[in-house]
Amino acid sequence: MKSNLFFTLSLIMFIAGCMKQYPNLSPSVEKKVNNVSKIAIIKKTDRGIFQAKEDFFITCLTKELREKNFIIISDKEFRDHTFPFFESDEATVNVEPSIDILQNKLLQKKMNALGVDYIIWVSGRIDYSDKVGAMSCTLGLYGGGCYGYTSQKDQSNIQAEIWHVARKKLLSYNTAAASGKSHLFAFILPIPIPSDSQQRSCKELSRSVLIEIFKNLSG
């Protein structure tokens, strides 16, 4: 009994010790950050094109930054307000505009009217590999069901390029990656357990974005 308790405690300590620690932003910093920023989160269409999962990263990052009381401007809203300057152009090599576009006087007027402090370009992709296991489903006169187990590894990569609008400069280029595994058990009914790699990479990226913005404010 005692040895079991000791083992459980050791295990909990080990797991807690292994968890990655991220720097916490102090309350004063949070307050300062909160007073400032209006952020436009835009999908970078020249990377990971047609990755439907990219929308997940944008939704997740938006949620994470909104929780820190930032005002978030969506891709559509931003592109509509800054039309015709931020239209992605797949007919040429430069799909998205370069940072030099911030020098345009008319765009500056539009940006001032919108009050954007930062532009975050988000792109991401998920790579799948190593699908293992087998599953079969049958349907007969007396009923049916699925039996088996499969799993698949995946790796989520997400990138964020932060532009500082007032300074007209590239603030940072942040990346985050996380790997995970999705499982599918089936005993009569299939039970999917999705991978959490997207969620983890998004959280990691939002932390690094917050740190960058903080650095910029205090610097």
Next chain:
Amino acid sequence: MIKTKELSFIILVAMYTTSCMNQSIAINLDIPSQVSSLFEKRIFLRITPEFANFTYRHPHQQSLLVDIGTAQSFLFKKITKKLFAHVRTDELSHSYTPDIIITPELTNIELSKPSESGLTSYECRLKYMVLITTKEHTINHNILAYSRTPKLNKNENQVISELLSQCIRNIASKLEIKLLKLANEV
């Protein structure tokens, strides 16, 4: 001998089928209309009847028709009226001497479906040649747009309509940038 009821049913089905074929797809345009500073230039936008009434017919699927004319006329009118205070699109009269004459022409339109291209997306290409005549010079300006959209679980007509809407929005952005430059030069 076919009974009257059966005959009328067959006729109804035939009428329904033929009415569903050859239906022209309309494009819902998504061009932002925020107010820009208006330039005090007089513009004549020459929209020919061919341009305004142009209907695209897909080369491999004759029943697939897209009403491009309405969308492209609207696009050129909207962008010029957004930038310039005086725009005329009807007849050019003696009392109205324009500073700039804009004549758009659609020179290429391509629409491909995944079943034709072997890709996983629908694609569109539009190319316009815009003849811009000012008092000093005449220039031919080419505007090209390309867009694609993944094969989604949507009605094909809806996918094509949205795709062309993207393509036309792209043309609108390039036209606006060009006209902004021109307005500052002339």
